Structure formats: structure tokens, C-alpha cells
Amino acid sequence: MTHTDSTGTPPAPPKTSSSLWAWLGLVPFFLFAIAFLLLPSLSIFINSFQAKNGSFTFKNILDLSEPFIRNAYWNSISISLVTAIGGGIFGFFLAYAVTLGGLPKFVRPFITTFSGVASNFAGVPLAFAFISTLGRAGMVTVLLRDTFNFNIYDAGFNLYSFWGLSLVYMYFQFPLMLLIMTPALDGLRREWREAAENLGANSFQYWRYIAMPILLPSLLGSMILLFGNSFGAYATAYALTSGGAINLVTNVIGAQISGDVLNNQGLGYALALGMVVIMSLSLIGYSWLQRQTERWIR
Amino acid sequence: MKRGSIWAWLWVVLGAIYFFLPLYATFDFSLRLKRGVLSFAAYENVFNDARFVESFTFSLQMALWTILVSLILIVPTAYWVHLRLPKVRPFVELITLMPFVIPAVVLTFGFIQVYSKSTTFFGIALPSILSLDFFTLPGLMQVRDFVSSRTPITLAFPIILIAGYTVLSFPYMYRAVDTGLRAMDVRTLTEAAESLGANTPSILWYVIFPNLRAALLSGAFLTIAIVVGEFTLASLLVWPAFGPYIQLIGANRAYEPAALSVISFGLTWATLGLLQLFTRGQQGQIAGAR
Amino acid sequence: MAFLELTHVNKLFTQGHYAVDNFNLSVERGEFVSFLGPSGCGKTTTLRMIAGFETPSSGSIKINGDEITNKPPNQRQIGMVFQSYALFPNMTIAGNIGFGLMIGGKSKDEIKKRVGEMLDLIHLPNYGDRYPYQLSGGQQQRVALARAIAIQPQLLLLDEPLSALDAKIRVELRAEIRRIQRELGITTVYVTHDQEEALSLSDRIVVMNSGKIEQVGTPFEIYNYPTTAFAASFVGQLNLIPITVADAASGNCAFNGISLNTSQPTSLANGSSAKLALRPEEMNFGKVDGRNLLDGTVESITFLGSIVRTRVDIGGFMISVDLFNERKITLPQVGEQVTVNFPAHACWILE
Numbered sequence: 001m002t003h004t005d006s007t008g009t010p011p012a013p014p015k016t017s018s019s020l021w022a023w024l025g026l027v028p029f030f031l032f033a034i035a036f037l038l039l040p041s042l043s044i045f046i047n048s049f050q051a052k053n054g055s056f057t058f059k060n061i062l063d064l065s066e067p068f069i070r071n072a073y074w075n076s077i078s079i080s081l082v083t084a085i086g087g088g089i090f091g092f093f094l095a096y097a098v099t100l101g102g103l104p105k106f107v108r109p110f111i112t113t114f115s116g117v118a119s120n121f122a123g124v125p126l127a128f129a130f131i132s133t134l135g136r137a138g139m140v141t142v143l144l145r146d147t148f149n150f151n152i153y154d155a156g157f158n159l160y161s162f163w164g165l166s167l168v169y170m171y172f173q174f175p176l177m178l179l180i181m182t183p184a185l186d187g188l189r190r191e192w193r194e195a196a197e198n199l200g201a202n203s204f205q206y207w208r209y210i211a212m213p214i215l216l217p218s219l220l221g222s223m224i225l226l227f228g229n230s231f232g233a234y235a236t237a238y239a240l241t242s243g244g245a246i247n248l249v250t251n252v253i254g255a256q257i258s259g260d261v262l263n264n265q266g267l268g269y270a271l272a273l274g275m276v277v278i279m280s281l282s283l284i285g286y287s288w289l290q291r292q293t294e295r296w297i298r
Numbered sequence: 299m300k301r302g303s304i305w306a307w308l309w310v311v312l313g314a315i316y317f318f319l320p321l322y323a324t325f326d327f328s329l330r331l332k333r334g335v336l337s338f339a340a341y342e343n344v345f346n347d348a349r350f351v352e353s354f355t356f357s358l359q360m361a362l363w364t365i366l367v368s369l370i371l372i373v374p375t376a377y378w379v380h381l382r383l384p385k386v387r388p389f390v391e392l393i394t395l396m397p398f399v400i401p402a403v404v405l406t407f408g409f410i411q412v413y414s415k416s417t418t419f420f421g422i423a424l425p426s427i428l429s430l431d432f433f434t435l436p437g438l439m440q441v442r443d444f445v446s447s448r449t450p451i452t453l454a455f456p457i458i459l460i461a462g463y464t465v466l467s468f469p470y471m472y473r474a475v476d477t478g479l480r481a482m483d484v485r486t487l488t489e490a491a492e493s494l495g496a497n498t499p500s501i502l503w504y505v506i507f508p509n510l511r512a513a514l515l516s517g518a519f520l521t522i523a524i525v526v527g528e529f530t531l532a533s534l535l536v537w538p539a540f541g542p543y544i545q546l547i548g549a550n551r552a553y554e555p556a557a558l559s560v561i562s563f564g565l566t567w568a569t570l571g572l573l574q575l576f577t578r579g580q581q582g583q584i585a586g587a588r
Numbered sequence: 589m590a591f592l593e594l595t596h597v598n599k600l601f602t603q604g605h606y607a608v609d610n611f612n613l614s615v616e617r618g619e620f621v622s623f624l625g626p627s628g629c630g631k632t633t634t635l636r637m638i639a640g641f642e643t644p645s646s647g648s649i650k651i652n653g654d655e656i657t658n659k660p661p662n663q664r665q666i667g668m669v670f671q672s673y674a675l676f677p678n679m680t681i682a683g684n685i686g687f688g689l690m691i692g693g694k695s696k697d698e699i700k701k702r703v704g705e706m707l708d709l710i711h712l713p714n715y716g717d718r719y720p721y722q723l724s725g726g727q728q729q730r731v732a733l734a735r736a737i738a739i740q741p742q743l744l745l746l747d748e749p750l751s752a753l754d755a756k757i758r759v760e761l762r763a764e765i766r767r768i769q770r771e772l773g774i775t776t777v778y779v780t781h782d783q784e785e786a787l788s789l790s791d792r793i794v795v796m797n798s799g800k801i802e803q804v805g806t807p808f809e810i811y812n813y814p815t816t817a818f819a820a821s822f823v824g825q826l827n828l829i830p831i832t833v834a835d836a837a838s839g840n841c842a843f844n845g846i847s848l849n850t851s852q853p854t855s856l857a858n859g860s861s862a863k864l865a866l867r868p869e870e871m872n873f874g875k876v877d878g879r880n881l882l883d884g885t886v887e888s889i890t891f892l893g894s895i896v897r898t899r900v901d902i903g904g905f906m907i908s909v910d911l912f913n914e915r916k917i918t919l920p921q922v923g924e925q926v927t928v929n930f931p932a933h934a935c936w937i938l939e
Binding site: 023025026028029032033035036037039040041043044047090093094096097098100101102103107109111113114116117118120121122123124125126127128129130132133138139140170171174225228231232233234235238239250253254256257258268269272275276279280283 | 303305306307308309310313316317319320321322323324326327370371372374375377378379386390393395396398399400401402403404405406407408409410411412461462464465523524527529530533534541544545547548555556558559562563566567570571573574
Binding site: 195197213 | 641660662665666667668670672674676677692732735
């Protein structure tokens with residue numbers, strides 16, 4: 001790594017001129033970040049406190065408690081929670097099956113590639129795939145109706161509802177969970193299990209006292225990631241509900257941009273701000289959990 | 299440790315059913331344009347549609363521009379941070395994580411507010427970049443009113459769109475390049491090259507870039523997958539990209555959207571399959587255009 | 589009856605390749621036995637079969653008369669120390685050491701007391717509340733040892749526990765392990781590829797090669813009376829001088845026409861080619877009556893600290909001669925003509 005001189009101290013840091021060059025090398029990146037990240041964010045932040053006439057106000061923030069908006073936030077948060085937890089649990093089991101389940105060697109790379117594809121498969125293609133399967137004239141719907149005389153729509157299922165959308169979201173939530181958890185599961189060293197068995201633990205005890213505690217930060221962190229992923233999703237909901245049927249924050253903001261619905265600029269900003277706040281909190285939670293894991297696993 | 303195999307198989311099978319059933323159903327549906335007969339008519343319609351070709355080409359071009367801009371921004375940054383300015387790393391990483399905190403919808407919102415009209419920002423008048431007329435690149439078509447009857451934001455060259463896509467690609471590009479740099483122990487290689495007399499440009503050219511090829515390819519492929527399928531930015535900024543095109547077809551036709559879904563899925567699969575081929579087993583990156 | 593008995597233990601991997609081939613061993617209670625051999629010789633596989641992480645293809649393993657060959661590992665009451673320490677990162681040191689006791693359903697007070705005893709035993713009395721990542725490698729390995737012993741196992745297994753540590757720590761920890769083992773009297777099996785470790789720690793050594801046992805004996809026996817060529821050359825330095833057997837009954841042979849006496853008869857026929865095995869430290873310079881003598885030229889001298897190793901060309905063949913260092917020593921010069929002497933009982937004929 002670094003050379004040391006005979007007195008055992010590392011050499012002095014590089015001269016100012018090369019540091020200067022390094023700083024200059026970073027300038028384009030930072031300029032870009034300022035122009036296209038900082039400014040838009042600041043604009044949103046500042047403008048959410050501005051009324052139509054330009055004066056400072058809290059009204060926009062307060063208007064967030066309007067029933068329509070509250071409903072949107074409630075829906076967005078609910079669907080994100082549901083798909084984060086559901087996707088998290090099922091994705092974890094799938095990841096476990098693939099890493100520790102003793103399956104043939106070809107299974108894992110296949111599932112990993114597929115997960116990479118599936119986690120990117122969203123918007124109209126995904127919506128349409130599910131319409132073809134579980135829509136009113138979808139393949140599975142028709143199959144169940146004709147073969148088992150069971151009409152899922154009569155039984156209360158509706159693809160275009162909250163639960164239908166959740167089911168569709170799972171399509172990119174599972175794979176995301178799988179892709180994140182597989183390395184974490186790889187990190188469970190075989191010797192820990194053997195040492196535990198040596199000391200008398202059975203499978204359940206190993207999982208309870210050792211494996212789960214070690215995996216927990218990764219698990220929670222991934223679910224937070226899933227939450228954020230779902231919260232910020234726009235294309236899929238738009239495609240499935242054609243922009244309106246289910247009230248979601250992303251849809252409302254989108255409508256706001258298109259000038260369709262609210263026509264209250266300030267409120268749009270406040271919505272966006274609310275979103276950023278929620279996402280930031282998620283990111284902070286995620287980083288904290290990441291650091292926990294890194295501390296233990298060397 | 300061969301226990302639990304049955305359980306493992308169960309999960310894999312359940313997962314497989316969940317994932318493949320919709321794909322199969324879509325494929326089946328896409329073949330039924332002609333009543334009573336299975337045919338590829340829907341696919342023919344799609345491929346014969348001029349807008350399909352145009353929007354796909356447009357998105358592909360956007361992807362290439364995005365890759366270019368992203369590489370120019372990210373690679374030197376990652377290199378300098380890795381080699382000389384490790385203290386800046388947390389900042390840079392935070393910036394590359396921004397697309398997570400600021401989802402595409404919000405980002406678009408911010409773009410429009412900052413760049414679509416002359417705004418006064420802390421008393422400084424900012425010209426509207428979006429409404430500036432720029433040169434048209436040969437082969438790049440004009441904006442057309444595609445998705446809705448709204449007045450499109452007039453711009454001959456989609457600077458903002460590319461900027462937005464670049465921001466979206468940051469996490470994956472940066473992570474790919476950073477992983478690549480770590481894997482090849484940049485510091486030692488640079489020192490070895492320096493001791494043999496090389497200067498910085500030579501080092502970058504002969505040592506760094508060749509060893510980064512896999513990482514760069516991986517980032518590039520991911521960017522293509524993201525950009526081509528992207529909907530939010532393209533639709534809200536009113537650009538005739540592939541995403542809005544699919545949405546348009548989905549709203550107006552019955553069988554062609556199914557064909558498009560299958561095509562889109564196949565394309566993504568091909569892209570990521572190629573990525574696996576080139577990186578050969580490096581831990582999969584995660585993409586998500588939601 | 590021996591405490592640990594392995595009888596005809598075999599482990600077959602695919603393609604007809606035996607990882608462990610007909611392994612037979614009896615270990616007495618309280619004994620310290622090492623498995624010594626190069627990588628891939630089957631020593632770790634055998635250890636893992638004793639622990640229960642691998643199952644023998646055939647053969648039986650008994651502890652104290654009980655057949656444990658097919659028992660699951662968590663029912664064997666065996667303590668194991670791994671090369672990579674394998675401490676549970678999410679638990680404190682105290683938690684790690686007490687883990688086996690907690691699983692065994694002991695009371696909190698009992699666990700606390702025992703953990704305290706263990707910490708004293710490994711000389712880390714105030715480390716109970718720390719986490720593994722806060723400890724050095726040597727400390728972690730000591731904790732691993734304490735964790736394995738805390739449950740008072742009937743058998744202690746160590747799988748190359750010192751390989752990951754610095755040389756100096758290795759030597760210190762070696763002594764610690766031996767001290768603790770002697771104090772507690774636990775039957776121990778130790779796997780290593782380092783002969784110095786095996787020699788210094790063991791009551792008996794099992795030298796292994798390609799899945800088979802080459803020789804079993806005390807360190808003294810293995811070193812001075814190796815029964816196979818492999819055992820002879822694997823442990824310690826060895827000169828193998830090409831000779832022809834002159835008189836099989838008296839153990840006399842000839843090198844380049846020079847007559848050399850060994851003290852043991854050989855089963856080889858007169859006139860056959862063989863090797864004369866001779867340790868470098870058994871030789872000295874100078875013409876001494878009653879000893880075997882060989883003339884040669886000094887080719888190189890290497891100062892190794894406590895030992896001075898000279899390479900001597902005795903007529904087309906190089907041998908190593910080791911001398912103990914003394915401050916007043918006069919070393920031969922490179923190129924000097926010397927006579928090497930060694931007693932008859934120091935050498936023996938090998939095939």
C-alpha cells in the first residue's frame with residue numbers, strides 16, 4: 001500500500017499542484033450536480049413556501065392535509081409498505097433458496113439475470129403483462145372461470161385496485177430484494193454455522209441467535225430501499241390506472257406538471273417536498289443500517 | 299448442508315410461476331390479433347408503425363448521449379476521488395444516490411420550474427434553457443406532439459432530457475466504475491506505471507481504461523436498459539421516446555401493446571444478457587425504471 | 589480401551605478418489621495428537637468427520653465406546669476451533685463464550701461464572717463486553733478456544749488454528765494452547781501443516797499423505813526414526829545420499845566407493861541402489877576416528893541465526909551440514925576442502 005520511509009511514517013501527501021488538478025477534475029461533475037440536482041431541489045423547496053403572488057406562506061404545506069392529498073399520501077405509503085414488506089419477505093425466501101438451498105449450479109445465475117431484467121420491467125409492458133394475465137379477459141381469469149367456475153372478479157378481486165396494483169408492483173420488488181440479499185446471504189460464513197452446531201445449536205437456534213441478527217440490518221435496509229422504490233414509482237401506476245383511478249402522490253404530481261388538475265403551483269411543490277422528505281428519511285435509515293452491517297462483517 | 303432442498307425448490311417454482319405466467323399470458327395475447335388464429339399480425343403492425351422505429355431510435359440515441367455524458371462526468375471523478383481525494387467520497391456518493399431521494403417525477407418538476415421559464419432565483423434572472431433554440435443534430439428529428447394535446451416544450455435538442463437521464467444513471471455508473479477501480483487496485487497500478495516513467499494521460503489510457511472496460515460496459519448496458527424503457531421524464535417533458543410511445547399504444551390499441559410488452563421484455567433480456575456475457579459473473583447491478 | 593477410536597475410516601469423493609484411505613487410530617484420554625501433512629493430504633477431512641461435518645463413506649468413529657459416526661454434530665459434545673476463528677460477529681465476547689452454555693440451557697448465573705473463568709484462563713479478563721471486530725487476530729483465536737472449552741467437551745478439535753496469525757503470536761499462542769490443554773486434560777486432535785507446531789505440541793503425531801497414514805509416533809520417533817521416505821523428508825531437513833548396499837546384514841553401504849557404516853541391517857539386497865538418510869545436524873567437520881568420513885568442498889555458507897547451514901559438495905552430490913552457532917565459531921570458507929564426519933547410528937538406509 002503506502003510506502004514508508006526508514007522512520008516508519010507514511011510519506012507526505014502529494015504536492016498541491018496535483019491536488020489542484022484533482023479538484024479541477026471534479027469541477028464538471030459538481031457543476032452538473034449543482035445545475036441539475038441542487039437547483040431543481042432548491043427550487044422545489046423554496047417554491048413550496050411561496051403563494052401565488054410570490055409572498056412567503058405556509059399555506060401550501062398546510063394544504064397537504066386536504067382530504068384528496070392526504071388520501072394520495074396514504075395510498076402511496078400503504079402500497080409502499082405492503083410491497084416493501086411482502087416483496088421483502090418473499091424476495092428473501094427466494095434469495096435463501098437460491099444461495100443456501102442446495103440447488104443445482106445453473107439455477108442461481110439464471111435467476112440473478114432474470115431478476116435483473118424483472119426489476120427493470122415496469123410501466124406499460126408490466127401493466128399489460130398483468131392485464132393479459134389477471135385482467136377481466138386475462139388468461140388466468142378466464143381459466144379459473146371456465147375450468148373451476150370461479151370468477152375472481154365476482155369474488156372481489158380487481159386488478160385496477162390497490163391490491164391489484166400491489167401485486168403488479170411485486171414484480172419488480174421481489175427481484176430487487178433478491179439482488180440485494182443474495183450478497184448478504186453469501187456473507188454468512190459456513191464456519192459460523194459449523195461453530196454453532198459444534199456448541200450444540202440446532203438449525204432453529206442458529207437462525208435465531210446468529211444468522212438472523214447478522215442479516216437483520218441488511219434485511220431492513222433492503223426493505224427500506226424497496227419502500228422508496230415503490231413510493232417513487234410513476235410509470236406502472238400511470239399505465240395501469242391511466243393516470244387517475246388510484247390516487248397516488250406520484251400521479252398527482254404528474255398531473256400537476258401536465259397542468260391538468262390542481263393548477264395550484266405551490267401545492268405541487270409542497271407535494272414534491274413531502275415526497276423528498278419521506279425519501280430522505282428512508283435514505284438516512286438505510287445508510288444507518290448499512291453502517292451497522294459493515295461494522296460487524298469484516 | 300443439503301437440508302431444505304424441497305423447500306428451496308418450492309420457492310423457486312412459486313417464483314417461476316409468478317414471473318413467467320404474466321409473460322406467457324402476454325405472449326399468448328399478442329398472438330391473437332386475428333380472430334381464431336394464432337399469428338404474428340400484432341408484431342407486424344408494430345414493426346410497420348413508423349412511430350415505433352422513430353421512437354425506438356430516438357430513445358437509443360438518448361441512451362448513447364447519456365452514456366457519453368455520464369462517462370465524461372463519472373470516470374474522472376471516480377478516478378480522482380479514489381486516488382487523491384478520498385475525503386470527498388461521501389459527498390460524491392451522496393450525489394450519486396440522489397435519484398433515489400428525488401424520484402423522476404419530482405426531478406422533472408424541478409427541471410421545469412428552473413428551466414422552462416425565465417425565473418428569478420434569488421433575484422438573478424435565469425434564462426430559460428428549455429425555450430432556447432439550439433442547433434439540430436443531423437438525423438435527430440423534431441419534437442412532435444406525441445402523447446397529449448398539450449403544447450410541447452419546444453426544444454430542438456433535448457439537453458434537459460439527457461441531463462435527467464444522466465442523473466438517473468448516476469447510481470449505476472458510479473457504482474460500476476467504483477467497483478472496477480477498487481477491483482484493480484488503482485493506487486498500486488498508478489504507482490507502478492509512474493515508476494516506469496508514465497505520465498497521467500498515459501496511465502489513464504494504457505492502464506486505467508483497459509482495465510475498466512468491463513465496468514464501463516456494465517454501466518453502459520444498464521444505462522441503455524434504463525433509458526430505453528424510461529417513461530416519466532420523456533412523457534412529462536414531452537419527448538417522442540419509446541416509453542411514451544408504448545403508453546400511447548397501450549391506451550389506444552388492444553393487441554399491439556401485448557406485442558410491445560414482449561418486444562420490450564426481450565430487448566431488456568438481451569441487453570442484460572449481453573452485460574452478463576461481458577462482465578462474466580460480477581455481481582449483478584440493479585436497475586429500475588418504475 | 590482408547591478414548592477416541594477411528595477404525596477403517598474411508599472418505600470417497602467422486603471419480604474413485606479417496607480423500608481419506610483406511611484411517612485407523614486410537615487416541616487415549618487426555619492425549620494431544622496432531623495430524624501433520626501437506627495440503628490435500630486428508631487431515632482436515634478426517635477432522636471434520638470426527639466433528640460430524642462430513643460423513644465417512646465407510647468405517648466407524650467411537651468416543652468413549654459410543655458409536656458417533658452418524659450422529660449430527662450438535663449432539664457430539666465436541667469443541668472445535670477454526671482457522672478463521674468463526675466468532676459470531678453480532679455477539680460480545682462474553683456472549684460468544686457463553687453461547688454453548690446458553691444453548692445447553694444453563695442458568696444465567698452459571699453462564700456468567702463460567703465465562704468469567706474462561707476469560708481468566710485465556711488472560712483476557714476485562715474483554716467480556718467487547719465485540720470480535722475490536723480484537724486482534726490472536727485475541728480472537730483465544731476467545732475461540734475459550735468458547736470451545738466452555739462447554740467442557742469430551743474432545744477438542746483444532747483446524748490449523750494458528751495459520752492466520754503472525755509468526756511471533758503463533759509461537760506465544762502455541763504455548764498457551766498446550767498449557768491450557770495440559771491443565772484441563774482434554775483429549776485433543778490438532779491439524780497442521782507446520783511441523784514445528786506438531787513437534788512442539790504433540791504427545792503423538794500422525795503423518796499423513798494423499799489420504800493415507802504414513803506413520804504414527806511421538807515427535808522424537810517421527811523425527812529420528814521415520815519409517816517411510818515421505819515421513820523422513822517431510823519432517824525436518826534430510827540428506828538423501830545415493831548409495832549402493834554393500835552388506836545388508838550389517839548395514840554397510842558405499843558412496844562413490846567410500847565405505848559407510850549404518851547401525852541397522854537392511855532388507856534390501858546387496859548391490860541394490862538405495863539412499864542413505866542423514867540429518868544435517870548430526871554431522872560435523874574434522875577427521876574423527878570411529879566415524880564415517882566424507883571429503884568434500886564447501887559450496888556455500890548460510891547464516892540462519894542459531895544455525896549455520898553449509899552446503900558441501902562431496903563428489904558430485906550436495907549435502908547440508910548444520911552447525912550450532914557460537915560467537916567464537918570459525919566457519920569454513922567457500923571453496924575450502926573439508927572432511928565431514930558422522931556416527932554410524934545417525935544414518936540409515938532408505939529405499
